[in-house]
Amino acid sequence: GENVEQHPSTLSVQEGDSAVIKCTYSDSASNYFPWYKQELGKRPQLIIDIRSNVGEKKDQRIAVTLNKTAKHFSLHITETQPEDSAVYFCAARASRLGNEKLTFGTGTRLTIIP
Amino acid sequence: SQTIHQWPATLVQPVGSPLSLECTVEGTSNPNLYWYRQAAGRGLQLLFYSVGIGQISSEVPQNLSASRPQDRQFILSSKKLLLSDSGFYLCAWSEHVYEQYFGPGTRLTVT
Numbered sequence: 001g002e003n004v005e006q007h008p009s010t011l012s013v014q015e016g017d018s019a020v021i022k023c024t025y026s027d028s029a030s031n032y033f034p035w036y037k038q039e040l041g042k043r044p045q046l047i048i049d050i051r052s053n054v055g056e057k058k059d060q061r062i063a064v065t066l067n068k069t070a071k072h073f074s075l076h077i078t079e080t081q082p083e084d085s086a087v088y089f090c091a092a093r094a095s096r097l098g099n100e101k102l103t104f105g106t107g108t109r110l111t112i113i114p
Numbered sequence: 115s116q117t118i119h120q121w122p123a124t125l126v127q128p129v130g131s132p133l134s135l136e137c138t139v140e141g142t143s144n145p146n147l148y149w150y151r152q153a154a155g156r157g158l159q160l161l162f163y164s165v166g167i168g169q170i171s172s173e174v175p176q177n178l179s180a181s182r183p184q185d186r187q188f189i190l191s192s193k194k195l196l197l198s199d200s201g202f203y204l205c206a207w208s209e210h211v212y213e214q215y216f217g218p219g220t221r222l223t224v225t
Contacts, residue, residue: 032212043204043216044158051212089158093212100146100165101173102214106157 002027004092006105014113019080021108023090024072030092033073034102035064038087048075077110085112116141118217120205126223133178133192135220137205140186147188148206148214149180158204164188200224 003026013019025033034049050057050064050073057064061080066073073092077084087109091102117140127133139145149161160173162180170180177196181189188205200223208214 034214036216043219046213046215049213100171100208101148101160101163104158104160 002030002092002094002103004090004103004105006090006108008108009106010109010111012111012113013080015080015082017080019077019084019110019112021075021088021090021110022072023074023092023105024070025092025103026071027092027094028071029094029096030071031095032093033064033066034091035062035075036089036091038089038107040086044089080112082112082114085110116207116209116215118205118207118215120203120217120220122220123218124221124223126225127195128225129197130194133190133195133199133222135190135203135205135222137188137190137217138186139207142186142207142209144185145207145209146214147182148208149188149190150204150206150216152202152204154201161190195224197224 006023031052035047036044037047038044048059048062048064050066055066061078063076087107089107090105093102119138121136146165148163150158151161152158162170162172164170164182167182178192203220205217206214
Protein backbone atom coordinates (compact mmCIF):
# COMPACT_ATOMS: atom_id res chain seq x y z
CA GLY A 1 0.00 0.00 0.00
CA GLU A 2 0.84 3.67 -0.09
CA ASN A 3 3.37 5.09 2.36
CA VAL A 4 3.77 8.84 2.90
CA GLU A 5 6.73 10.28 4.78
CA GLN A 6 6.73 13.89 5.96
CA HIS A 7 9.65 16.07 7.09
CA PRO A 8 10.45 17.86 9.26
CA SER A 9 8.30 16.91 12.23
CA THR A 10 8.80 20.37 13.76
CA LEU A 11 9.77 23.64 12.13
CA SER A 12 10.32 27.08 13.59
CA VAL A 13 10.73 30.14 11.38
CA GLN A 14 10.92 33.86 11.98
CA GLU A 15 7.85 35.84 11.04
CA GLY A 16 8.17 37.02 7.47
CA ASP A 17 10.49 34.18 6.43
CA SER A 18 9.48 31.22 4.27
CA ALA A 19 8.64 27.71 5.42
CA VAL A 20 8.94 24.51 3.40
CA ILE A 21 7.52 21.11 4.33
CA LYS A 22 8.36 18.05 2.25
CA CYS A 23 6.60 14.73 1.68
CA THR A 24 7.54 11.63 -0.25
CA TYR A 25 5.19 8.89 -1.40
CA SER A 26 5.72 5.32 -2.50
CA ASP A 27 2.85 4.45 -4.86
CA SER A 28 3.62 5.62 -8.40
CA ALA A 29 -0.13 5.47 -9.15
CA SER A 30 -0.82 8.33 -6.71
CA ASN A 31 -2.33 11.29 -8.50
CA TYR A 32 -3.88 13.51 -5.83
CA PHE A 33 -1.93 15.35 -3.12
CA PRO A 34 -3.75 17.56 -0.59
CA TRP A 35 -2.39 19.57 2.30
CA TYR A 36 -4.28 20.16 5.53
CA LYS A 37 -3.74 22.72 8.28
CA GLN A 38 -4.84 21.86 11.81
CA GLU A 39 -4.93 24.56 14.46
CA LEU A 40 -4.88 23.55 18.09
CA GLY A 41 -8.10 21.79 19.09
CA LYS A 42 -9.67 22.22 15.66
CA ARG A 43 -10.40 20.01 12.69
CA PRO A 44 -7.90 19.66 9.81
CA GLN A 45 -8.73 22.14 7.04
CA LEU A 46 -7.91 21.55 3.38
CA ILE A 47 -5.72 24.49 2.35
CA ILE A 48 -4.40 23.48 -1.05
CA ASP A 49 -4.15 20.42 -3.25
CA ILE A 50 -2.51 19.38 -6.48
CA ARG A 51 -3.24 16.73 -9.05
CA SER A 52 -0.58 14.85 -10.92
CA ASN A 53 -1.21 16.60 -14.22
CA VAL A 54 0.40 19.82 -12.92
CA GLY A 55 3.76 20.55 -11.32
CA GLU A 56 2.90 23.58 -9.22
CA LYS A 57 -0.11 25.34 -7.80
CA LYS A 58 -0.28 28.66 -5.93
CA ASP A 59 -2.86 30.33 -3.74
CA GLN A 60 -1.69 33.68 -2.37
CA ARG A 61 1.13 32.92 0.11
CA ILE A 62 0.99 29.15 -0.17
CA ALA A 63 2.15 26.94 -3.01
CA VAL A 64 2.58 23.24 -3.60
CA THR A 65 5.08 21.65 -5.96
CA LEU A 66 5.05 18.09 -7.25
CA ASN A 67 7.90 16.03 -8.68
CA LYS A 68 6.37 12.81 -10.01
CA THR A 69 9.68 11.36 -11.08
CA ALA A 70 11.14 11.64 -7.61
CA LYS A 71 7.77 10.97 -5.96
CA HIS A 72 7.84 13.95 -3.68
CA PHE A 73 5.77 17.07 -3.13
CA SER A 74 6.28 20.13 -0.98
CA LEU A 75 4.30 22.90 0.68
CA HIS A 76 5.78 26.39 0.54
CA ILE A 77 4.53 29.23 2.74
CA THR A 78 5.98 32.67 2.03
CA GLU A 79 5.92 35.80 4.23
CA THR A 80 4.88 33.71 7.22
CA GLN A 81 2.56 35.21 9.81
CA PRO A 82 1.71 34.17 13.39
CA GLU A 83 -1.60 32.69 12.22
CA ASP A 84 0.35 30.20 10.09
CA SER A 85 1.37 28.43 13.31
CA ALA A 86 -0.35 25.03 13.19
CA VAL A 87 0.23 21.37 12.38
CA TYR A 88 0.34 20.64 8.65
CA PHE A 89 -0.45 17.23 7.14
CA CYS A 90 0.28 16.07 3.64
CA ALA A 91 -1.59 13.19 2.03
CA ALA A 92 -1.69 11.15 -1.15
CA ARG A 93 -4.24 9.05 -2.97
CA ALA A 94 -3.88 6.69 -5.89
CA SER A 95 -6.65 6.65 -8.44
CA ARG A 96 -7.32 2.94 -8.37
CA LEU A 97 -10.58 1.03 -8.35
CA GLY A 98 -11.54 0.36 -4.75
CA ASN A 99 -9.02 2.84 -3.35
CA GLU A 100 -11.18 5.43 -1.64
CA LYS A 101 -8.83 6.62 1.07
CA LEU A 102 -6.10 9.16 1.62
CA THR A 103 -2.78 8.16 3.16
CA PHE A 104 -1.56 10.90 5.49
CA GLY A 105 1.90 11.93 6.55
CA THR A 106 2.72 12.17 10.23
CA GLY A 107 2.44 15.95 10.39
CA THR A 108 4.71 18.98 10.81
CA ARG A 109 4.30 21.37 13.72
CA LEU A 110 5.08 24.82 12.35
CA THR A 111 5.81 27.61 14.80
CA ILE A 112 6.13 31.20 13.62
CA ILE A 113 8.38 33.25 15.90
CA PRO A 114 7.25 36.90 16.15
CA SER B 115 -23.35 23.87 0.05
CA GLN B 116 -22.29 20.82 1.99
CA THR B 117 -22.13 20.68 5.78
CA ILE B 118 -20.89 17.95 8.10
CA HIS B 119 -22.05 17.59 11.70
CA GLN B 120 -20.71 15.52 14.56
CA TRP B 121 -22.06 14.99 18.02
CA PRO B 122 -21.46 15.12 20.79
CA ALA B 123 -18.63 17.67 20.73
CA THR B 124 -17.11 16.33 23.94
CA LEU B 125 -17.68 13.17 25.91
CA VAL B 126 -16.32 11.73 29.15
CA GLN B 127 -17.01 8.04 29.62
CA PRO B 128 -15.82 5.42 32.15
CA VAL B 129 -13.85 2.37 31.08
CA GLY B 130 -16.16 -0.45 30.04
CA SER B 131 -19.05 1.77 29.04
CA PRO B 132 -20.56 1.77 25.53
CA LEU B 133 -19.99 4.46 22.92
CA SER B 134 -21.98 5.92 20.07
CA LEU B 135 -20.73 8.84 17.98
CA GLU B 136 -22.77 10.20 15.12
CA CYS B 137 -21.85 12.00 11.93
CA THR B 138 -24.21 13.40 9.32
CA VAL B 139 -23.57 15.19 6.06
CA GLU B 140 -25.94 17.63 4.37
CA GLY B 141 -26.05 18.92 0.81
CA THR B 142 -24.69 15.89 -1.01
CA SER B 143 -25.72 12.36 -1.87
CA ASN B 144 -23.83 9.08 -1.78
CA PRO B 145 -20.70 10.56 -0.21
CA ASN B 146 -17.71 8.52 0.89
CA LEU B 147 -17.58 8.69 4.68
CA TYR B 148 -14.61 8.19 7.00
CA TRP B 149 -13.86 7.88 10.72
CA TYR B 150 -10.43 8.93 11.98
CA ARG B 151 -8.95 8.99 15.47
CA GLN B 152 -6.26 11.38 16.59
CA ALA B 153 -4.46 10.76 19.86
CA ALA B 154 -3.19 13.87 21.66
CA GLY B 155 -0.38 15.45 19.67
CA ARG B 156 -0.38 12.67 17.11
CA GLY B 157 -1.38 12.03 13.50
CA LEU B 158 -4.57 10.91 11.81
CA GLN B 159 -5.42 7.23 12.08
CA LEU B 160 -8.08 5.99 9.67
CA LEU B 161 -10.47 3.65 11.47
CA PHE B 162 -13.29 2.97 9.00
CA TYR B 163 -14.57 4.17 5.67
CA SER B 164 -17.76 3.62 3.71
CA VAL B 165 -18.59 4.05 0.04
CA GLY B 166 -22.31 3.36 0.46
CA ILE B 167 -25.12 2.29 2.78
CA GLY B 168 -24.18 -0.84 4.67
CA GLN B 169 -20.67 -0.92 3.12
CA ILE B 170 -17.97 -0.59 5.79
CA SER B 171 -14.24 -1.13 5.43
CA SER B 172 -12.18 -1.53 8.60
CA GLU B 173 -8.60 -0.33 8.65
CA VAL B 174 -7.46 -1.20 12.16
CA PRO B 175 -8.58 -4.18 14.27
CA GLN B 176 -9.91 -2.86 17.56
CA ASN B 177 -12.95 -2.83 19.81
CA LEU B 178 -14.72 -0.25 17.65
CA SER B 179 -17.30 -0.75 14.93
CA ALA B 180 -19.00 1.48 12.38
CA SER B 181 -22.35 1.48 10.66
CA ARG B 182 -23.97 3.46 7.90
CA PRO B 183 -27.73 3.07 8.30
CA GLN B 184 -28.57 5.95 5.94
CA ASP B 185 -26.85 7.53 2.96
CA ARG B 186 -25.53 10.54 4.88
CA GLN B 187 -25.22 9.09 8.37
CA PHE B 188 -22.16 7.36 9.79
CA ILE B 189 -22.01 5.97 13.32
CA LEU B 190 -19.01 4.85 15.36
CA SER B 191 -19.70 2.47 18.24
CA SER B 192 -18.07 0.45 20.95
CA LYS B 193 -19.55 -2.04 23.39
CA LYS B 194 -16.84 -1.51 26.02
CA LEU B 195 -14.48 1.43 26.01
CA LEU B 196 -10.78 1.09 26.86
CA LEU B 197 -8.52 3.82 28.23
CA SER B 198 -6.66 3.72 24.91
CA ASP B 199 -9.84 4.76 23.09
CA SER B 200 -9.41 8.34 24.35
CA GLY B 201 -8.77 10.80 21.54
CA PHE B 202 -10.19 13.22 19.03
CA TYR B 203 -12.61 11.45 16.67
CA LEU B 204 -13.04 13.02 13.28
CA CYS B 205 -15.61 12.18 10.67
CA ALA B 206 -14.86 13.15 7.07
CA TRP B 207 -16.61 13.04 3.73
CA SER B 208 -15.72 13.23 0.09
CA GLU B 209 -17.95 13.47 -2.94
CA HIS B 210 -15.49 11.87 -5.32
CA VAL B 211 -11.91 10.72 -5.31
CA TYR B 212 -10.45 14.14 -4.64
CA GLU B 213 -11.31 16.68 -1.94
CA GLN B 214 -12.02 15.32 1.53
CA TYR B 215 -13.47 17.47 4.32
CA PHE B 216 -13.46 16.90 8.05
CA GLY B 217 -16.20 17.43 10.60
CA PRO B 218 -15.69 19.41 13.82
CA GLY B 219 -14.76 16.31 15.79
CA THR B 220 -15.68 14.67 19.09
CA ARG B 221 -13.19 14.82 21.94
CA LEU B 222 -13.53 11.58 23.93
CA THR B 223 -11.96 11.05 27.34
CA VAL B 224 -12.17 7.58 28.83
CA THR B 225 -11.64 7.62 32.61
